Amino acid sequence: MPNHLAAETSPYLLQHADNPVDWYPWGKEALEAAQAQNKPILLSIGYSACHWCHVMAHESFEDKEVAAVMNAHFINIKVDREERPDIDQIYQSAHHALNHRPGGWPLTMFLTPDQKPFFGGTYFPKQARHGLPGFLQLLPKIASAYHTRTADIEQQNTALLQLLAQSQPTSSAMDNSALSRQPIDHAWQQLTQQFDEQYGGFGKAPKFPHPVELQFCLRRYAIDNHTHALHMVTHTLKKMAQGGLYDQLGGGFYRYSTDRYWRIPHFEKMLYDNALLLPLYAETWLLTDNPLFKQVVTKTADWIMHDMQADAAAGGGYFSSLDADSEQVEGKYYIWEQATVQAALTSEEYAIAAPYFGLDRPPNFENQYWHLEAVQTVAEVAAANRINLETAQQLINSTCEKLLAIRTQRIPPARDEKILTSWNALMIKGMARAGQIFERTDWIHSAQHAIDFIRATLWKDGRLLATFKDDKAHLNAYLDDYAFLLDCLLTLLQIDFRQSDLDFAIHLADTLLDQFEDKTAGGFFFTSHDHETLIQRPKTGHDGAMPAGNGIAAIALQRLGYLLSESRYLKAAEQTLAIFSATFTQHASSYCSLLTALEEQLDPIxxxxxxxxxxxxxxxxxxxxxxxxxxxxxxxxxxxxxxxxxxxxxxxxxxxxxxxxxxxxxxxxxxxxxxxxxxxxxxxxxxxxxxxx
The missing domain is CATH 3.40.30 (Glutaredoxin)
Structure with a gap:
């Protein structure tokens, strides 16, 4: 029989609705059950496109033996991290504090009935392997510890909550006159040190795109004329576009590369990654005229409209993600056998496609398959085959059309069709900006359809809701929802002025100040003043895969404040910079969004x-x-x-x-x-x- 998840709208939660585990969604019923039964909570956080979430589900949550132990000893709560980033943020921080290493998904945390974590990890196999404890053996030990080591757990919880509180910015840095360009220069120096000169990007494997940091580097060229900054951006974007991180056939980027070379990705496609990369490629093309960047923008925007946007009858919002797996195998939809490719092409096409996509080299995926990457340029394969550049490009284009047609006949990855306000806001800005640069009115209209859908469906009684699916909009919106949406409206206003967009922007800014601002210390909490009470109320300023809500709020309020001569918005932005000033001075390159706001305060836009x-x-x-x-x-x-x-x-x-x-x-x-x-x-x-x- 279905468990308590059967009535949810989240595709991730519905994936677990028929598990033998007695899952609850996060809420009053589950928390009260834990208190009444004096059972610890097993909190499992993931998302629908997550490969290792699926692995743990198949190994453990679909297993009756494991489920029986979970049901006997725990109140089991399943959370979609995309719907509840507030909960995910808190317990990722707790995992880091408890284990002294980053978390990830699936996140597996064990809590007392009053929501305080006392043990946790990420993926656990059913039986012990690769140095990881077996989930089946671990569960009764944790349950026993909860009942027999109460004093130790309470002592640890006290220390943990103090540590989480200390991680928040304090009001001791409220002297706004002390702000200077020093953190901006420091961030630039740090990013140059972290830059991979050979393959682009920052750091080593696994390698993430880091669009926020790359956007900051692009500003260093636009403002300071640092030609090396432009090289860092163009080199990275070129390597990503030629590598396996980019879908060479269908357009769009996967989540991240498992290697330093951008060759083999984790295959989920997330809306927010593509939303941030789309304008970055468009703006870099604006400075360089590189045709590769134009091609990437065109294919990615067209893929978004074709595969990731609801049709007009359904409102026009953007869907969240495509799964990493198809037929329970990661990447199966995207990888190729050499013989299949050769059979699909003419001899002329294959003579170009094989060296271009690396099919004449050893397999690059699990030693037997090929994941397509552009290992040579069109000019190189044209010269080697003694044909002109135009003919070579035509052969590559026809190859891509044929292979894409074959791929569309395969069983596709699942699509998470929930519509998230914050992620939609990022994509609205991305599509609008790309449409402005390339004079593509269809992309601009796509963005306008989405913003109109958000305003009609997720803006209720003067407040935003966070998520929509199956004709149901629900959950109080978060800081990111308001900040990102305000920012994307400012982009739309520059392209095609609509009074409704300006009015919406003003309403969002006023609600942001009314419901999220810390009037005493400055800055914005991640949750609203009337949000559900959790064990922590984060106020974060560092960027992650997405820009920090506090950074984007400060940028957007500052711009709108100057635009409308509204001192309240300007003051809120100033106080946000002040409260985070000590933090972004120490760890500059992690705060590029706030540093952009700082730069625009020191040198007004x-x-x-x-x-x-x-x-x-x-x-x-x-x-x-x-x-x-x-x-x-x-x-x-x-x-x-x-x-x-x-x-x-x-x-x-x-x-x-x-x-x-x-x-x-x-x-x-x-x-x-x-x-x-x-x-x-x-x-x-x-x-x-x-x-x-």
Whole structure:
């Protein structure tokens, strides 16, 4: 019979609804059962696209013997980390404190009935192997410890809660006048030291894309003219795009590379990774004209619209992820046998495809399969086969079309179709920005459909909800939901002004201050003031796979504050920087989002408004200014004059003779109107394109 998960909307929880384990979702019923029965809680946190979550489920949670032990000794709670990042954040931190190493998924934590963790790990096999204890043998020992070592557990819990509290920023760093560029320079130095000069990216295997850090490096070129910073970005993006991290046939990026070379990934595709990489590739193309980057953006955006967006009848929101596994085997959907490829192609196609994709080399996946990567350039394979570049590219294109057609006949990975507000906000910004740069109105419309869906479905009674699936929107939204959504609206406003978007942005900013701001110490809590009480209320500023909510909140509030001359928003951003200043000074490269906000406070953004009656000339000015938007806010469409809520300083006013002119404001200071594009580009520090091989 189904357990307590049967009524949930999360695909991850529903994957476990028929387990013999008596799973509960996190909530009052489970927590009260633990108290009433004096049983410890077994908390299992994962997500639907997670390979090792599936492995542990098949080995243990679907096993009646293991389930019987779990049911006898524990109240078992299953959490989707994508729906409940608040719970995941707390217990990942607890795992790190208890085990002195990072966590991950599946996260397996054992709690007292009052939610305090006393033991934990990540993946446990059913029987002991590879140095890991067996789950079946571990469970009764933990249950026994809970009942026989109460005093030890209470003492450990006290120390753990103190450690978690000490990890939070304190109000001792509220002197805003002490802020300087030093952390920005320090972060840049750290990133140059961490950079892999040979293969791109930062650090060693496993290697993650780090789009937030790469965006910070791109700013170093855009603002400081560091050509090495642009090299770091272009080299990394090129290596990722040519490697197995990128889906060479269908577009889009996988989660991370298991090796240093970007060759073999973990095969899940996450919305947020692609949302952050999409504008990064587009903006880097803007500076370099590299056709590879344009190709990556085009294929990825088209894949998003085709495979990861609900149709118009369903609202147009973006889905969360594609599973790593198909037919219970990781990567099976994506890998190839050499003979299959050769049989599908003409001899001319295979002569190019084999050296291009590495099919003429030893297998790169489990010693018997090939995961496609571009091991040579088109120019190299063209020269080796003595054909021209155009013909070689055509053969590669036809190869990709044929192989993709074959792949679509396979059993595909499962798609998690829940729509998360925060991840949608990242993708809305990514699609809109890419659409702006490449003048693709279909991508911009895709973003607008998604924001309209969020506003219609997940904005209820002046508050955001975090997740939607099966016609049900629920769960109080988190800091990331508000901050990311506010940020993406500011991008949309620059591309196609809609009064509804400006109104929505103001409502979000006001609710952010009302429900999340720490009025005493500064900064923003991850959960709202009326959120469920948990053992900790995090206030984090460091970036992870996604940018920090506090960093994006500070950036967006600061920009909106200057745009609307709203001092409340500016003050909240200033206090956020102040509360985190000591932390980002010590660990600079982990705080790139906050450092971007710091940079824009020290050197206020340039807000540019264009006016005039010659639409062709206006569009030419907007296009010329696009590189400026790497480090500033451009209000390309003027606010209509009749809109009373628009700030007076930025209302659109057509000049009498229709001449194209620009008004530039830097912080609270505005320059006289400018009628020379050359002068405007100098003021906005627009660099020319650089050719990067």
């Amino acid at each position: 340039r807000i540019v408004q264009l006016t005039g009656q010659n639409e062709t000339e206006l569009q030419a000015w907007r296009t010329a200014l696009l590189p400026c938007s790497l480090h500033t806010l451009i209000v390309a469409p003027p606010f209509p004059y009749e809109l009373s809520r628009s700030p007076d300083s930025l209302m659109g006013r057509s000049t009498q003779n229709g001449t194209t002119r620009a008004r530039v404001c830097m912080g609270r200071r505005c320059l006289p109107e400018i009628d020379s594009l050359h002068e405007l580009l100098q003021i906005c520090k627009v660099h020319g394109k650089i050719a990067i091989s």
